[in-house]
Structures are given as structure tokens and as C-alpha cells.
Amino acid sequence: MSILFASGFFADESVRTALVVGGSAAIVSALIGVFTVLRGHAFAGHALADVSSAGGSASFLLGVNPLLGFLGMAVLAAGAMEFLGNRRVRERDLVTGIVLGAGLGLSALFLYFDVTLRNTTGAAVAVMFGSMFAIPASAVPLTLAVALGGLAILGLIYRPLLLSCVDPELAEMRGINVRLIGLLHLLVLSLAVALSAMTVGAILSTALLVGPPAAALKLSARPGRAMCLAAAIGLASTALGILLAYDSFYWTPGHGWPVSFFIVTLVCLAYLLMPRGADRSRRAV
Amino acid sequence: MFSSFMVNSWIAASLVAVVAGCIGFFVVVRGATFAAHALPLSAFPGAAAAALLGVNQLAGLAVFAMLGVAGISQLAQRERHEVATALSLVALLGLGTLFLSLTSEYAQGVYALLFGDVLGISGAELPPLAISAAVCIAALLVLFRPLLLTSVSPDLAASGGINASLMEVAFLGILALATAIALPLVGALLVFSLMVGPASAARSLTRKPPVAMALSVVIALLTVWVAVALSYLTNWPVGFFVGSFGTICYVGGRAAARTA
Numbered sequence: 001m002s003i004l005f006a007s008g009f010f011a012d013e014s015v016r017t018a019l020v021v022g023g024s025a026a027i028v029s030a031l032i033g034v035f036t037v038l039r040g041h042a043f044a045g046h047a048l049a050d051v052s053s054a055g056g057s058a059s060f061l062l063g064v065n066p067l068l069g070f071l072g073m074a075v076l077a078a079g080a081m082e083f084l085g086n087r088r089v090r091e092r093d094l095v096t097g098i099v100l101g102a103g104l105g106l107s108a109l110f111l112y113f114d115v116t117l118r119n120t121t122g123a124a125v126a127v128m129f130g131s132m133f134a135i136p137a138s139a140v141p142l143t144l145a146v147a148l149g150g151l152a153i154l155g156l157i158y159r160p161l162l163l164s165c166v167d168p169e170l171a172e173m174r175g176i177n178v179r180l181i182g183l184l185h186l187l188v189l190s191l192a193v194a195l196s197a198m199t200v201g202a203i204l205s206t207a208l209l210v211g212p213p214a215a216a217l218k219l220s221a222r223p224g225r226a227m228c229l230a231a232a233i234g235l236a237s238t239a240l241g242i243l244l245a246y247d248s249f250y251w252t253p254g255h256g257w258p259v260s261f262f263i264v265t266l267v268c269l270a271y272l273l274m275p276r277g278a279d280r281s282r283r284a285v
Numbered sequence: 286m287f288s289s290f291m292v293n294s295w296i297a298a299s300l301v302a303v304v305a306g307c308i309g310f311f312v313v314v315r316g317a318t319f320a321a322h323a324l325p326l327s328a329f330p331g332a333a334a335a336a337l338l339g340v341n342q343l344a345g346l347a348v349f350a351m352l353g354v355a356g357i358s359q360l361a362q363r364e365r366h367e368v369a370t371a372l373s374l375v376a377l378l379g380l381g382t383l384f385l386s387l388t389s390e391y392a393q394g395v396y397a398l399l400f401g402d403v404l405g406i407s408g409a410e411l412p413p414l415a416i417s418a419a420v421c422i423a424a425l426l427v428l429f430r431p432l433l434l435t436s437v438s439p440d441l442a443a444s445g446g447i448n449a450s451l452m453e454v455a456f457l458g459i460l461a462l463a464t465a466i467a468l469p470l471v472g473a474l475l476v477f478s479l480m481v482g483p484a485s486a487a488r489s490l491t492r493k494p495p496v497a498m499a500l501s502v503v504i505a506l507l508t509v510w511v512a513v514a515l516s517y518l519t520n521w522p523v524g525f526f527v528g529s530f531g532t533i534c535y536v537g538g539r540a541a542a543r544t545a
Contacts (some may be wrong), residue, residue, distance in 0.1 A: 042367040046374075050474070094476070094485055098535045101478030105528020108400035108475070112522050124396040129382045182536040203326065203474075204382070207375035214368050255341035258386045264379030271372060 018132040018259070020240050024147035025195035026208055026234035029156060032192045033213035034227045035185060038165045044081060044186075047096045051077035051103030051192040053202035056108035056127040066127075068140055070197045074190035077103055082186060085245040130201030132242065132273055133260045143195065152189035157184050199238070200260040204209055208234055211267035218275040221227060237266035293406040294470075294513060299416045302479070302509040306502030307425050308463045309484030310494070312477075313457060315436040319367055320357065320457060321477040323374040325464045327353030329473035330381025331480055332398050343413055346468055350461035353377055358454050400524035401472030403513050410469075417466045424459050431454060433494055471509075475524040475531075482531025483508055486538030504534055516545040 010016075036045045055073025059066045077099055084095045103160030107127075114123040127136070154161075164171040164178045172178050189209075216229035241263035248257040312321045328350035335345025357366075358374025362373070385395060425432070434442040435452045442449060467476045483504035489498045512526035 001392065019376075037365070037368055040365060040367060043322075046319070046371055093316055093318040094313065094535075097322060097477065097481045098485070098532055100322065101475065101482060102532040103528075104400075104474045105525040105532075108472070108522040108524040108528065111396060111400065124476060125385065128395075128399065129385070134465070136402070162342045201382075204375055204378055206371050207379065208438045210368060211370040211375065214364065214372060242386070255386075256384045261379050261383040261386070264375050264382075268372065268376045268379070 012136055012246075014133045014135070015242065015246060017135050017140055019060075019239060021135050021143045021195070022132060022175055022199045022238040022242060022259075022263075023235055024143055025192070025199040026212070026238040027231045028147050028150045028154075028188075029192040029196045029205070029208040030212040030216075030230035030234035031227050032150070032185075032188045033209045034217065034223060034230055035161060035165055036189060037217060039185075040057070041122050041189075042206070042210050043093055044096050045189055045193065045209045046082075047100040048074045048102075048190055049202050049209070050100055051107075051204040052190075052194055052197050052205075054103050054107035054110055055204060056197060057107055057114055057123060060114045060123045060127075061110055063140055064221075065141060065142060067146065069077050070194035070202070071146065071190065073103065074194045074197075075187065075245075078186040078190045079089045082183060098136045101110050117264055123157045124148060126201075127197075128203050129258065130197075130199055130204060130260045137199065137274060139198075143198070146191050147195060150195075151196055153184055153188050157181055157188075161185055178198050190198045200263050204260050204264055207264040207267050208238070211264075212237070215267075215271040218271070218274045221277070233267070233270045237263050237270060241266055290404075290518065293408055293411060294403045295510075296411060297406045297414055297470055298403065298490035298509045298513050299506060300414055301470050302505040304418045304457055304463045305476070305479040306483055306505030307422055307469075307498060308460060309482075309505065310487065310498040310501045311425070311432055311436065312460070312514050313484040313488050314433065314494075315456065317456070317460070318477065318481055319370050321460060321480050323357070323370045324353045324457070324461050324475040325349050325468055325473045327356075327374050327377040328461070328464050328468060329398055330377055330384055331392075331465075332468070333381055333384035333388060336394070337384055342469065343410075343417070344466055346465035347417075347462060350464050351378060351458070354454065354457040354461050357457065358450075366474050397472070398468065398521045399472050399474050401470055401475060401527070403470060403516055403523045406426055406470065414466055417462055421459055421463050421466070424455075428452070428455060428459075470523070471527055472522070472524040475527050478528045478531035479505060479508065480526075482527075486534035486541075489538035489542035508521040508534065 036042060050076040051071040055069035056066050059069030080099045081096055111124050160176045160181050164176060164181050168178055193205055196208045200207060211212040212230040215233055220226050241247040241259055244258055244262045245259040328346045331345035331349030332342050335342045352374055357370050360369035360372055431447045431452055435447055435449045439449060464476055473478055484501040486504055487501035490500060493498050508530040512523050516523040516524050
């Protein structure tokens with residue numbers, strides 16, 4: 001045990017905070033991610049995360065909790081995409097790309113101000129690639145509230161969302177407001193993306209959003225089962241990633257390896273090693 | 286603004302704009318926005334790896350962009366295209382975080398690579414840049430018809446004996462090379478903005494493919510020139526201006542298409 005868990009792992013407060021924040025991010029992202037993958041919204045999910053970096057970098061400027069920044073910008077971007085939205089896939093991707101470009105431009109500007117006005121040179125790396133062990137313990141209550149809020153909305157819209165993923169026309173015939181469900185889906189997606197951006201960084205949060213669900217859907221096409229499996233993969237990769245990053249301080253003394261690297265690598269390994277399930281041939285997704 | 290050390294920047298910016306305008310036309314026609322965003326980001330760790338190993342930055346970028354192409358086209362055989370793109374993107378970026386953490390004095394360099402740096406172009410960098418740009422444009426012109434046909438009418442292309450999956454790999458390869466050229470100047474995050482914004486505006490202004498491509502180059506050139514000038518005057522990152530103008534181009538193009 002002492003080889004695996006370097007001394008002080010469980011006593012360290014920053015580790016506990018990282019586990020709580022990372023764990024909630026992994027669970028919410030994995031659950032909503034199954035729908036994102038099923039609906040073919042991986043690009044939109046990635047774009048929301050990237051745009052949220054503008055909020056993250058603005059929060060350094062304003063001195064507020066980064067989660068609020070990430071969240072605010074993600075929700076704004078989701079609104080812009082919905083507002084400019086289009087049903088044709090190519091046009092939708094183009095709109096996503098344009099919103100993404102505008103958001104990243106803002107991000108560039110805010111980070112520039114971070115460096116010139118606030119003298120926080122590490123902001124670019126922290127926002128883009130995450131700095132989990134630097135999350136203050138005071139961020140935990142807000143994180144948990146956001147995560148629980150996301151899960152609650154997801155629980156409420158689970159059945160109609162599933163139906164409108166699988167068969168939008170049937171959903172409409174049953175009297176489901178497909179547009180409202182789509183909006184709520186985007187809202188939960190924004191929450192998940194903001195949480196993941198806090199954890200592994202804005203441009204890597206796609207790993208938690210798409211990786212575990214893609215791995216789970218490889219094994220089973222049944223959404224309920226895939227969601228449980230995806231949450232398990234996401235949680236395990238995050239926890240193990242934190243553990244390895246903590247241990248890495250002892251492999252190369254004085255210089256730890258980044259948490260995000262371990263989490264992303266573990267998620268990708270989970271995807272590559274996951275066997276293709278038998279029920280995949282029955283229900284092609 | 287036009288002093289001798291800025292001349293290199295102007296030349297490099299113009300080269301990048303011509304390449305981005307040309308390839309951007311195909312990015313928009315083929316609906317390859319995500320790939321155009323993912324490849325530059327996947328290439329970005331290449332610069333960190335190059336700095337670590339002490340080799341040429343352009344080579345590092347090109348190698349990683351090609352790795353991105355290989356990852357996307359391999360995974361896309363068994364997976365949705367966008368999931369494949371997302372997965373190979375995060376895998377390479379994950380490596381990037383590792384390389385970045387190994388080169389500890391890199392914080393400012395990271396920022397420049399993500400968001401662009403117009404002032405960092407030396408005279409020695411121009412010849413390889415020009416050659417790569419020429420290769421990109423030549424390849425695009427040679428493959429103009431088959432690339433266009435596979436994007437607009439896959440059935441017609443198939444009956445004409447064009448291998449669609451080969452064209453896809455060729456397109457991604459050209460995109461990767463264009464990426465490696467443009468990245469140091471505009472930054473990994475906003476390369477695609479330069480590809481998508483002008484080209485989408487051009488496409489909504491005209492239906493004729495060659496005209497649209499030429500128009501796309503013109504708008505891209507204007508975007509880059511204005512962005513470099515404003516960046517020089519304000520000292521703000523060039524990526525911010527490129528991103529903003531990309532959006533203005535798209536919205537303007539949509540408005541023009543609606544009134545026409």
C-alpha cells in the first residue's frame with residue numbers, strides 16, 4: 001500500500017479537494033456525455049469547453065471563482081449556438097466553429113490582460129490545461145451544487161431526452177417539446193463542461209466528456225448501462241490520475257507530472273482497451 | 286509598423302492568409318470545421334516536443350499534425366467521425382501537457398503558440414514557410430476537381446472512379462501542412478478561425494467554386510493585414526483580432542446572403 005499511495009496522500013487537503021472536484025466533474029461529464037455522443041454533438045461539447053476558457057481567464061482578471069467564469073461563458077456560448085443554430089449538420093458545425101472562434105479570440109484577449117495587468121503568467125496554462133492541486137477548498141461547495149444541479153436536471157429530462165435522441169419525430173408526436181429538451185441538454189452540457197474545465201483544463205475537458213462515453217458505448221449500446229459504465233470509467237480515470245500525479249512527485253523529485261496528462265491518457269487507454277460488446281451489432285447507433 | 290523587422294511578419298502573414306483562404310474554401314464545403322480546429326490543436330504539442338529535443342519547430346508541428354491525421358482517419362473507420370476527431374485530439378493534447386511540464390520555462394511560449402505571435406518571425410523561417418505554402422496550394426489546385434466533387438456530390442465522384450476515403454486523407458494531409466505553417470503566427474486555437482470565417486463569407490456571396498475560393502483568399506488577406514496592424518498598434522494578441530474578424534465575416538456574409 002505504501003508503494004502505491006505515497007505518504008500523506010489522504011491527509012493532503014489539496015488532494016481531497018482535487019478528488020471531490022474531479023470526481024464530480026467526471027461523473028456529470030460522463031453521464032451527459034453519453035447523450036452528447038449519441039446525438040453527434042461532440043464538436044459542440046468541445047467548442048463549449050474551449051469558449052468557457054474565456055470565462056476562466058476573465059475570472060483571473062476579476063478575481064472571482066474560476067468555476068463561475070467557466071460556467072457563465074459556457075452558458076453564453078450555448079445560447080449563441082442555439083440562437084444562430086441550424087438543423088443541417090454542416091451548417092451547424094460552421095456556426096459552432098464561428099462561436100468557437102469568437103470565444104477563443106476573447107480568451108486570448110483576457111489572458112493577455114491577465115499577464116499585463118495582473119501579472120499572472122501561469123494563467124494560460126492553468127486555464128487551458130488545468131491545475132487541479134491548486135483548486136482552493138472553498139470552491140468545493142459551489143462545485144457540488146453545480147454538479148448536483150446538473151444531475152437533477154438530467155434526471156428530470158432523462159426519458160424525453162433519450163427519446164428525442166433516438167427518434168426526434170416520434171418524440172414530437174408524443175407531445176415532447178424537443179426544442180426545450182435540446183436547450184436543457186445544452187444547459188447540463190455547459191455545467192459539465194465548466195466542471196471539467198476546472199479539473200483537466202478547458203481544451204482537455206473533451207477527454208472527460210467524450211472519452212468515457214465513447215468507451216462505454218463501444219461495449220454496450222444500451223444508454224442506461226452505457227451511462228453507468230461511462231461514469232465508472234470517468235471516475236476511475238480521474239481518481240487514478242490524481243493518485244499517479246501525486247506519486248509522480250516521488251519519481252522525479254521536486255517536479256510532478258501534470259494530472260491532466262494522466263487522466264487523459266487513462267481515459268484514452270480505457271477507450272482503446274474496451275472490448276466491442278455483443279449487443280453493438282443488434283442496435284447500431 | 287513597416288520597419289525592417291516587421292517586413293518578415295507581413296510576408297509570413299500574407300503567405301498564411303493565402304494558404305488559409307484556399308484550404309478554408311474546402312473546409313467549409315466539406316463541413317470539416319471540427320477537423321480544421323482539431324488538427325492545429327493536435328499539432329501544438331509538436332512545438333513543445335521540438336523545443337524539448339532541440340529540433341526545428343516547423344518539423345515538430347508537421348509531425349504532430351500528421352499524427353493527428355493518422356489518429357483521426359484510423360479511429361474514424363470504426364467510430365463516428367467527430368468522436369474519432371475528439372479522441373485523437375485529446376490524446377495528443379494530453380501528451381502536450383506532459384511536454385510542457387518538462388520544459389518549465391515555457392509559460393510565455395505556450396501563450397504565443399496558442400494565440401499567435403506576429404513579431405516572432407525571423408528571416409530564416411521564411412523560405413521553409415514559402416515552400417510549404419507553395420506545396421499546399423499546388424496540391425489543392427491539382428486535387429481541386431476530385432476534392433470538390435467528393436464533397437458536393439459523393440455519388441457522382443464514386444461513379445467517376447474517385448476514391449473518397451483517399452481524398453479525405455489527402456485533404457486532411459494538406460490541412461495538417463497548412464496548420465503547421467500558420468500555427469506560430471496565428472496560434473493553434475485560432476488557425477481555424479482564419480480558415481472558416483473568410484471562406485464562409487465568400488461562400489455566401491457567390492456560388493461559383495473558383496470565384497468563392499479567390500474571394501476567400503482576398504478576405505483572408507484583408508483579415509490578416511488588419512489583424513497584424515491592429516496587433517502591432519495595440520500590442521493585443523493577433524488571435525483576438527483574427528477571431529473577431531472571422532465572426533464579423535461570417536455574420537456579414539449571412540446578412541448579405543439574406544438581402545441578396
